[in-house]
Amino acid sequence: MPRTARDVVFVDGARTPFGKAGKGLYAETRADDLVVRVIRELLRRNPQLPPERVDEVAIAATTQIGDQGLTIGRSAALLAGLPRSVPGYAIDRMCAGALTAATTAGAGISFGAYDVVIAGGVEHMGRHPMGEGVDPNPRFLSEKLVDPSALVMGNTAENLHDRFPSITKERADAYAVRSQDKVAKAYAEGKIQQDLVETLVRSVEQGFGLASADEPPRAGTSMEDLAKLKTPFRAHGNVTPGNAAGLNDGATGAILAAEDVAAEMGLDARMRLVDFSFAGVEPEVMGVGPVPATEKLLARQGMSMDDIGLIEINEAFAVQVLAFLEHFGIADDDARVNPWGGAIALGHPLASSGVRLMMQLSRLFAEHPEVRYGLTTMCVGMGMGGTVLWENTNWEGNAK
Ligand SMILES: CC(C)(COP(=O)(O)OP(=O)(O)OC[C@H]1O[C@@H](n2cnc3c(N)ncnc32)[C@H](O)[C@@H]1OP(=O)(O)O)[C@@H](O)C(=O)NCCC(=O)NCCS
Numbered sequence: 001m002p003r004t005a006r007d008v009v010f011v012d013g014a015r016t017p018f019g020k021a022g023k024g025l026y027a028e029t030r031a032d033d034l035v036v037r038v039i040r041e042l043l044r045r046n047p048q049l050p051p052e053r054v055d056e057v058a059i060a061a062t063t064q065i066g067d068q069g070l071t072i073g074r075s076a077a078l079l080a081g082l083p084r085s086v087p088g089y090a091i092d093r094m095c096a097g098a099l100t101a102a103t104t105a106g107a108g109i110s111f112g113a114y115d116v117v118i119a120g121g122v123e124h125m126g127r128h129p130m131g132e133g134v135d136p137n138p139r140f141l142s143e144k145l146v147d148p149s150a151l152v153m154g155n156t157a158e159n160l161h162d163r164f165p166s167i168t169k170e171r172a173d174a175y176a177v178r179s180q181d182k183v184a185k186a187y188a189e190g191k192i193q194q195d196l197v198e199t200l201v202r203s204v205e206q207g208f209g210l211a212s213a214d215e216p217p218r219a220g221t222s223m224e225d226l227a228k229l230k231t232p233f234r235a236h237g238n239v240t241p242g243n244a245a246g247l248n249d250g251a252t253g254a255i256l257a258a259e260d261v262a263a264e265m266g267l268d269a270r271m272r273l274v275d276f277s278f279a280g281v282e283p284e285v286m287g288v289g290p291v292p293a294t295e296k297l298l299a300r301q302g303m304s305m306d307d308i309g310l311i312e313i314n315e316a317f318a319v320q321v322l323a324f325l326e327h328f329g330i331a332d333d334d335a336r337v338n339p340w341g342g343a344i345a346l347g348h349p350l351a352s353s354g355v356r357l358m359m360q361l362s363r364l365f366a367e368h369p370e371v372r373y374g375l376t377t378m379c380v381g382m383g384m385g386g387t388v389l390w391e392n393t394n395w396e397g398n399a400k
Helices: 030-046 073-079 094-111 154-163 170-189 224-229 259-265 283-288 290-301 317-326 348-368
Strands: 009-015 056-058 088-093 116-124 199-203 207-211 250-260 270-279 308-313 372-380 385-391
Touching: 009 030, 009 094, 009 259, 009 348, 009 372, 030 073, 030 116, 030 207, 030 250, 056 073, 056 094, 073 088, 088 094, 088 385, 094 116, 094 207, 094 348, 094 372, 094 385, 116 308, 154 259, 154 317, 170 224, 170 317, 207 224, 224 372, 250 348, 259 372, 270 290, 270 348, 283 290, 283 372, 290 317, 290 372, 290 385, 308 348, 308 385
Parallel strands: 056 088, 056 116, 308 372
Antiparallel strands: 009 250, 009 270, 116 250, 199 207, 270 385, 372 385
16 A cells, blocks of 8 residues: 655643752652653643543653663553553663654654654653663773773763864853853743643652752853863863753653644644654764764755754753854854753753753744744764754744
């Protein structure tokens, strides 16, 4: 039977406020409960979607053990009260987990296997510190397949500073200050809150509480503050806790649907999935991954960066964002890039972040009908990048 690819749209996104790992908001909250909160919120906000019409629940986590194990897409779907007929699975591409959940499940819609999916991610870096339980094959080092620095993300960021001497610590710090400023402004204007779901938190000592805002942002951060910070990954290095994303807890989720099905159900269609691309780079400089992923994608689409009106890039490290901008000849403070700030301020619970980028892009699209295309892009440990191209369904050209 001939097959026709279907258009896929981003309907809605929601996330828990992000917390600081360790003694933060979710110190005594399970990771799977964060996912449940997100799924329930997506269903609450979209009552036109009959829960039994969800065809798949794809949830990413980097560390898939304990409360992030047990095939979290399926277990969270059951815990969220979705009908037992709704299947789910777990997915992992480290930091690009949720991004991959969206592209994989979205591609399944395009293929015709699904009508509606929920895709997202979770990382409770307090309960599951980076690297928990990993057992790298000794051949990586004995056969010099990678340098030891490739296995520590902060070291890969220091390597990037070596690779791009023009990206100084001052430039990285200035980028980080802008990220903090943009998040503070977006919060003051109520932008970030639109996609947050208030989340119950509990503490044996303090009792119950409600998380209603991200915990990591440090409004008012100055260059002077950042200049004082230690460089934990290398003596006299360039990467500090101030110009890197932190260690965080949080969950995200999104509803994606076939465009015709969304219309039939009366669901929003905020942006259209146009294409996506993943690429590998040397693991020692994993932060540069978004460059070839984006190059590959733009080439396939016959587009250039001039066609892109908004870019949501994950800020794992300032240096890695700046390497991307430098490659494409984009100014460090270009207004198209992370207009509401990014992970340096908001936090980066690894496998959850990709869908946060998408929900922010979809909100920005609504405010910018003059923009037709936008990107969500991120770097990935072990040397990868992933980029997704989206089309604004509010684009004013549609009306012409
Ligand atoms: C960089 C890193 C090691 C810092 O961890 P940490 O030491 O637990 O971080 P903290 O939040 O406690 O910050 C350390 C210090 O910097 C200070 N600090 C952090 N950000 C600051 C800011 N914007 N302004 C002023 N001070 C700041 C903190 O107050 C703290 O000071 P203190 O030691 O006097 O209490 C950790 O965040 C990290 O590994 N980040 C990268 C995560 C990662 O690799 N993700 C995957 C990407 S691929």
